[in-house]
Amino acid sequence: MSNHDDLTNTLSQELEDRAHAMDGSTLHLNDVQGRARSIRRRRTAAAVAGVAAVVAVIVPVATLAGRSGGNPEPAPAPTTQSVTPTPPEGSQPPPGVLDVSDLPTGDAPRIEYVTDGRTLHQVDGSTLDIGTRHPVTSFVTLVDGSHAWQTADAAGNAYIEVQDAEGTLHAPVDSYFGLRVNREDNAAGWVATNGQVTVWTIGATEPKPVGDPVPGAHDLRIAAILSQDCRDFCTVYVNAPADGAQIWQPYEVTDDGTQPYTDGGLVTVNDVAGGLTIGRSELSDFDSCSDLFGGGEFRGFKTCKATLMSFSPDAATLLGYPPIYDGLGPTSISMWDLEGTKLFERRATVKHQATVTDDAQWEDDTHVIARVYQDGEWSLVRIASDGSMEYAVPPVAGQDVDSPFVLATGGSSAGD
Amino acid sequence: MDRPAEHRTGTVAVADRRDTRDADFAAYLAARQASLLRTAYLLTGNRHDAEDLVQTSFAKLYLSWDKVRDQGSMDGYVRRILVNEHNSLWRRAWKKREHVAPDETLHALDRPHQDHPDDGTSAALWEVVQTLPRKARAVVVLRYYEELSEAETAAVLGISVGTVKSQTSRALAALRARAPQTMNPRVREEGEQT
Numbered sequence: 001m002s003n004h005d006d007l008t009n010t011l012s013q014e015l016e017d018r019a020h021a022m023d024g025s026t027l028h029l030n031d032v033q034g035r036a037r038s039i040r041r042r043r044t045a046a047a048v049a050g051v052a053a054v055v056a057v058i059v060p061v062a063t064l065a066g067r068s069g070g071n072p073e074p075a076p077a078p079t080t081q082s083v084t085p086t087p088p089e090g091s092q093p094p095p096g097v098l099d100v101s102d103l104p105t106g107d108a109p110r111i112e113y114v115t116d117g118r119t120l121h122q123v124d125g126s127t128l129d130i131g132t133r134h135p136v137t138s139f140v141t142l143v144d145g146s147h148a149w150q151t152a153d154a155a156g157n158a159y160i161e162v163q164d165a166e167g168t169l170h171a172p173v174d175s176y177f178g179l180r181v182n183r184e185d186n187a188a189g190w191v192a193t194n195g196q197v198t199v200w201t202i203g204a205t206e207p208k209p210v211g212d213p214v215p216g217a218h219d220l221r222i223a224a225i226l227s228q229d230c231r232d233f234c235t236v237y238v239n240a241p242a243d244g245a246q247i248w249q250p251y252e253v254t255d256d257g258t259q260p261y262t263d264g265g266l267v268t269v270n271d272v273a274g275g276l277t278i279g280r281s282e283l284s285d286f287d288s289c290s291d292l293f294g295g296g297e298f299r300g301f302k303t304c305k306a307t308l309m310s311f312s313p314d315a316a317t318l319l320g321y322p323p324i325y326d327g328l329g330p331t332s333i334s335m336w337d338l339e340g341t342k343l344f345e346r347r348a349t350v351k352h353q354a355t356v357t358d359d360a361q362w363e364d365d366t367h368v369i370a371r372v373y374q375d376g377e378w379s380l381v382r383i384a385s386d387g388s389m390e391y392a393v394p395p396v397a398g399q400d401v402d403s404p405f406v407l408a409t410g411g412s413s414a415g416d
Numbered sequence: 417m418d419r420p421a422e423h424r425t426g427t428v429a430v431a432d433r434r435d436t437r438d439a440d441f442a443a444y445l446a447a448r449q450a451s452l453l454r455t456a457y458l459l460t461g462n463r464h465d466a467e468d469l470v471q472t473s474f475a476k477l478y479l480s481w482d483k484v485r486d487q488g489s490m491d492g493y494v495r496r497i498l499v500n501e502h503n504s505l506w507r508r509a510w511k512k513r514e515h516v517a518p519d520e521t522l523h524a525l526d527r528p529h530q531d532h533p534d535d536g537t538s539a540a541l542w543e544v545v546q547t548l549p550r551k552a553r554a555v556v557v558l559r560y561y562e563e564l565s566e567a568e569t570a571a572v573l574g575i576s577v578g579t580v581k582s583q584t585s586r587a588l589a590a591l592r593a594r595a596p597q598t599m600n601p602r603v604r605e606e607g608e609q610t
Contacts (some may be wrong), residue, residue, distance in 0.1 A: 029442040036478045375473035
């Protein structure tokens with residue numbers, strides 16, 4: 001602190017003295033777990049109640065198989081459309097402000113999404129009961145209609161439940177949290193709990209291991225799948241903890257083996273596209289810097305004003321979040337061009353305390369769909385590269401740390 | 417499909433993973449709860465609410481533990497949960513602030529530890545702090561107890577640095593206006609001249 005006068009010195013001393021009265025805290029893991037169970041029950045109840053407003057009839061899981069592009073059987077026509085509340089007029093908040101309390105309502109998402117962990121909302125507006133053993137926490141839809149569902153049990157353990165193009169749902173396999181798809185939407189990838197990178201490719205009947213298990217086998221996060229066709233040769237990037245839980249080391253995992261990824265000196269790889277890579281080059285408790293780099297004469301840029309998270313489908317625009325995530329999630333969202341020019345940034349304010357999750361998905365080259373929480377409600381918000389916003393799904397009641405919505409990772413091939 | 421060996425292996429792996437995660441969390445809980453309780457007390461003003469706030473904050477951290485570990489900011493994360501939870505508690509009409517019944521033991525706990533002589537101005541200052549709006553109070557606690565910079569405070573609260581500056585300025589102005597006159601430099605200077 002600087003410019004301390006008597007008041008601030010006395011204030012600091014008084015706060016310190018008062019705080020010291022708080023000794024003898026005896027909170028145990030069991031206490032926390034009990035409260036966590038209570039919160040989880042409240043969340044579930046709220047999610048079900050909120051989703052009930054937009055879901056009409058659920059189609060059995062068998063219909064899901066019929067939706068496959070490679071399935072010779074004709075897919076039954078969707079039996080229902082989602083029913084949404086009458087859209088309010090809404091308005092744009094001031095430039096730079098992330099306030100989603102009263103937006104205009106636009107089209108429904110042009111990517112698939114899941115509500116309550118159980119219901120798939122397709123691009124045509126129909127809904128399907130997913131039928132996985134556990135609720136869905138993320139998912140990928142491949143071009144042949146197969147799905148990789150990442151699910152989680154009540155204890156928070158993650159699994160992958162693959163549903164092949166024929167609609168057969170395979171038994172859950174253990175995984176770390178994290179699910180990625182390549183840009184061609186023909187391969188989904190994850191990391192098994194033994195550190196083995198695994199992919200599911202179109203037309204497959206079983207998952208394919210890639211490379212050797214990533215060293216450490218602890219809290220491994222898949223970052224990106226580089227290959228256009230993993231059936232021929234697969235390259236996957238994984239972020240692994242190194243020297244404790246705070247520092248990360250990316251690995252390049254290929255069919256030839258597994259080795260640390262050192263290009264660009266990145267701490268984490270966040271996305272790859274068209275020969276370009278983005279990731280964090282510096283990371284501490286209070287700050288981070290991100291780099292964009294590529295081959296040849298491409299210069300890229302470095303910024304400590306945002307975490308560069310993903311490329312648009314045409315790899316011409318970058319999605320950004322705050323340099324560091326504190327609290328319930330990012331409180332700003334931005335887009336950048338490849339020269340490092342910020343196209344827009346919207347930030348939460350004291351008056352409008354919105355939080356956006358860091359998994360917004362590109363709907364097309366100039367729009368993302370983001371999950372946003374504000375004032376006890378979750379909504380899916382379409383955000384354009386000019387900073388304009390509209391509801392893709394209007395707000396529903398929900399708990400702050402758990403959105404009722406799950407967006408398709410990598411957008412949705414079904415919508416192409 | 418009958419694969420008992422694989423099933424056993426999978427079950428053991430899940431149990432091991434859960435145990436490892438819980439052990440990591442328990443270690444973090446043990447290391448950080450005392451510190452967090454102190455901050456919670458400064459935000460809430462009483463031990464009962466502070467303990468409740470800390471328990472809820474750690475529970476939310478527990479539910480997000482796997483996601484949070486992606487980031488290099490565990491302390492910042494839980495601190496922001498704490499502040500946001502405190503704010504949201506205030507927002508909920510049904511969650512009226514519960515005043516602890518007069519009890520000598522609790523009063524003793526709430527009595528500050530002091531290593532310096534106090535002429536009464538510190539206690540008066542604390543009373544004024546407790547009357548600040550909750551967001552201004554959070555700024556004061558983060559800036560003058562946690563000793564976070566303006567940028568760090570902004571990150572925890574999810575607001576801009578400019579907003580932190582203006583909130584701090586307004587809070588200090590309120591304290592100067594309402595704290596004992598001996599804390600007001602202008603009044604003190606006038607007194608010294610006479």
